[in-house]
Amino acid sequence: MAEIPTAAISRLVTYLRILEQLETQDISRTSSSDLAERAGVSAFQVRKDLAYFGRFGTRGMGYTVPILKRELVRVLGLNQTWNVVIVGVGRLGQAIANYPGASDYQFQYVGLFDVNPALVGQQVRGLTVRHTDELRDFTRHNTVDMGFLAVPPEHAQDAAQALADAGVKGILNFAPVVIQPRTLERGGPQEISDEWRGLIVENIDFLAGMKRLAFYILNPHLKDAPTPEDPA
Amino acid sequence: MAEIPTAAISRLVTYLRILEQLETQDISRTSSSDLAERAGVSAFQVRKDLAYFGRFGTRGMGYTVPILKRELVRVLGLNQTWNVVIVGVGRLGQAIANYPGASDYQFQYVGLFDVNPALVGQQVRGLTVRHTDELRDFTRHNTVDMGFLAVPPEHAQDAAQALADAGVKGILNFAPVVIQPRTLERGGPQEISDEWRGLIVENIDFLAGMKRLAFYILNPHLKDAPTPEDPA
Structure with a gap:
């Protein structure tokens, strides 16, 4: 493949x-x-x-x-269990936690994290919200495969680093920010820090969708342009 | 182009x-x-x-x-104003309305719609939530370019039809459902109903992101596969 x-x-x-x-x-x-x-x-x-x-x-x-x-x-690997933590439990994080369908597959929310003292300690979907500082300790004692990032854009890079440090295998980033892996000071531009090696980042960016929609409303003839793979 | x-x-x-x-x-x-x-x-x-x-x-x-x-x-057409209505003002719709950055461009929320009587009449971000039945009348008296769809999946197709009937130019669909344009009974399979002609639908699907992430965690060597356009 x-x-x-x-x-x-x-x-x-x-x-x-x-x-x-x-x-x-x-x-x-x-x-x-x-x-x-x-x-x-x-x-x-x-x-x-x-x-x-x-x-x-x-x-x-x-x-x-x-x-x-x-x-x-x-x-797609959806016949296996995926243990997920959500970092950022504001409106967006709560909307994600309650998004219908995740539980149709074996995505299981095992931890919720936030830095907001008003949220830490609260119950959301049967889970107690913990402080993001506890993330690394949490993953030491619990199996966590993925982290969903639902923090404000200005905190997304730091929260992504916390997830990388905690050893998750993948990050689903909802913040409108391009997450950068940490690079080694002494290394070349391609030399990324250990905790980022093999870590997958996928993005769900509302703004990107809004921008694509704006473009295609203005250029509707481009909407179904065949891809180069497609001889049709 | x-x-x-x-x-x-x-x-x-x-x-x-x-x-x-x-x-x-x-x-x-x-x-x-x-x-x-x-x-x-x-x-x-x-x-x-x-x-x-x-x-x-x-x-x-x-x-x-x-x-x-x-x-x-x-x-991308982001130097012009885009008037947006949100249909579905639950947790997700409210998260969208409050998503940072939309106002950096000229996306302006001009109307919020829901069928939930507990929400209709409430104030969200300075707008009064209206009943979805009022959508068509609303677009008759207000310029609306786009509709953001944040309803539960079982209501997404009907709400999309309401947006099409109301004459929006584009729909940003947050429900994990593939929206189908209405086809004419008497027409061939390609003959879609007038209100859907030229209407652009873009999707933001949280579950799709989760599934892609699962796939790439299992197949990390495929993550940066060059596209066929890319000779590198």
């Missing part, structure tokens, strides 16, 4: 979401052209994206919804 | 965010390799993405931060 564009992974996630919607509508079969139409891409693209990970359908027969769904769940 | 991949637009948004961070750090010059390193892409990719929209730098001299920033703001 080399050279899979990140956009293909995003589309895989979209296909999975569509399959889940088909399942709730009791639709048990689909095809690359049906998936393509619902996802707003070409059927060629769907077949190509799926082909990175195996052969899921029968030629000319399409796909069985629950089977393709189960395979995509497996490919 | 044809055939610009959507991923290039997302990267443009990232470059702009980086330029803003450089500006707050009083850094006035940058280069494609500097931008590339901060964005986690190749310098070739940066130059290619920018070249879709014009020539912004001087060969061998790099870019002036405030000038490139201003140009990207213009390209």
